[in-house]
Structure formats: C-alpha cells, structure tokens
Amino acid sequence: MGLSFHYSGVIANPQLLPELIEEVRDIAGTYNWKFNVFDQEFPDNCCGKDHYNQNIYGISFTPPGCETIPICFLSNGRMSSLPHLMFFGKTEDQPESDSLYMLSVKTQYADVETHQLIIKIFRHLKEKYLTDFKLMDEGKYWETNDLELLRINFEKNLAIINSFFSALETIPMLPNESIEDYFARMLKFIKDSKGM
DSSP states (O other), X not given: OOOEEEEEEEESOGGGHHHHHHXXXXXXXXXXXXXXXOBOXXXXXXXXXXXXXXXXXXXXXXXTTSOOEEEXXXXXXXXXXXXXXXXXXXOOOXXXXXXXXXXXXXXXXXXXXXHHHHHHHHHHHHXXXXXXXXXXXXXXXXXXXXXXXXXXXXXXXXXXXXXXXXXXXXXXXXXXXXXXXXXXHHHHHHHHHHTO
C-alpha cells in the first residue's frame, strides 16, 4: 500500500558503470542522501548472458521518507538488487525468476518534490546509461510529466491510507470472523464511504 514506481532495464555500456556510480554518488551527496556502493566493475564478457554470479554492481541511495532506490545490476548487466538476488536468485520457478529483474520503490512517505526529482534522475540515467528501460509510475509523473497530476495522486493515496487506518481503529473484528472476511468488510466500508 502506498504510491510506488516499478522499473527494469539493462546497462547500455558496461564500461560506463564507474561513471554511473560516480554521478549517482554526486547526486546523493548533493542532497545528503545515504548511499551504498557495490562492486564497481563488471567481470569480463559477462554482460548480455543469461547466467550471472552472486555479486551486485552499482549503487543504491535513500532519500528521506523513501525506500532505498537501487541503481544496481547483476553480472549479466540487467537491473536487480541485493534483496532480489537473495530472494529470487536461485529459483527455477519462472514467475519468481522474472521478479529478479523488476524493482519497486515506495515514495508515499516522501514528498511530491522528492518523487519528482527521483523520476528526473531516472530520465537522465535512461538517456545516458540504460537500455531496454521501463518505468511505471503510480504517480503518473514518468508518463505525463504533469506535476499537478502527481500531487493529486499523492493526495489520493494518502486519503486511502488514512481511511484504511481509520477503519482499522473504528471497525472491530467480529467474533469468529476470518482475517480475510474482516479485511473484505473493511475495504467495502472504505469504498462505500468514499463513493468509489
């Protein structure tokens, strides 16, 4: 729950990884965001392959009120993250292995301006360093560049979250009611009260 964006991609030129890391480190430093640098050079002739080693290459950073944003890759050059590698890196199951390469970041508790800045950073990185890059922004700023629409989507998500927590406080669970039935009843109440 909460406004997020989802992305995937591939590094366009593996030799540019140190430059990408340095540029993102400079941005994080400018805004006093915490960052973490991983391996800075890919092994020879690994990018573009199906297989990968167990290392992470790149950098991650954490703006205030936001989840950590990985600009990280596996040795095959595809974007991933350390948690994704740990959870999905050894799976043989196709839907789970697809999750290895789809990253998501929640920005709900950051502000609109931070979300906007993050999307602008991704626009720049896409043009300079990434290929096959896709980003789906629940705030719709990536798709529209419309700051007012982003504000509206932030407010809408905040109202839903507040309604949910309010419902948790005011709607008690009934005796012998399953958790699934309780949440279904609560969500129906929220939907009915908001006229959705």
